[in-house]
Amino acid sequence: PVRKVITGNETVDVVLAIKQNILTKENIQVAYEGKPAELSFMEHVDICTIFSNLVDNAMESCRQVEGNRYLTIRYTQNENLLLVTLENSTKENQSLGEGELPETTKEDKKNHGLGLGNVMEIVKKYSGEMEVKQEKYTFTVRLLFPRG
Numbered sequence: 001p002v003r004k005v006i007t008g009n010e011t012v013d014v015v016l017a018i019k020q021n022i023l024t025k026e027n028i029q030v031a032y033e034g035k036p037a038e039l040s041f042m043e044h045v046d047i048c049t050i051f052s053n054l055v056d057n058a059m060e061s062c063r064q065v066e067g068n069r070y071l072t073i074r075y076t077q078n079e080n081l082l083l084v085t086l087e088n089s090t091k092e093n094q095s096l097g098e099g100e101l102p103e104t105t106k107e108d109k110k111n112h113g114l115g116l117g118n119v120m121e122i123v124k125k126y127s128g129e130m131e132v133k134q135e136k137y138t139f140t141v142r143l144l145f146p147r148g
């Protein structure tokens with residue numbers, strides 16, 4: 001099969017290709033903005049964990065939305081910093097306080113809702129920072145990594 005280039009980062013593209021059927025079936029529009037992220041400082045398993053969890057969370061959030069379902073992945077980088085932003089549609093929710101992570105929407109709270117915590121641990125591993133922001137109809141995760 002031909003590998004579809006979505007973001008320009010091979011590992012991220014593989015994760016998105018695996019999720020593509022679900023994204024299409026769920027009518028979630030995926031957009032990519034920016035130059036391919038230089039993620040060579042990360043282990044492939046960590047890239048997979050980050051993007052699998054964040055895309056799964058975005059899909060779960062979009063499922064609750066009637067109408068415009070979207071996921072936007074944005075890379076902004078310079079010689080010192082890499083900013084990875086994932087933004088998706090969400091139903092109207094209360095805003096999160098600083099440092100708060102949202103609760104899982106799944107009934108089995110004991111075995112779900114661990115993904116963002118796992119992402120946060122990986123971000124810390126690479127001396128990065130993670131910001132989670134929930135506004136009226138938008139959920140945003142920003143990952144900031146030092147470079148160089």
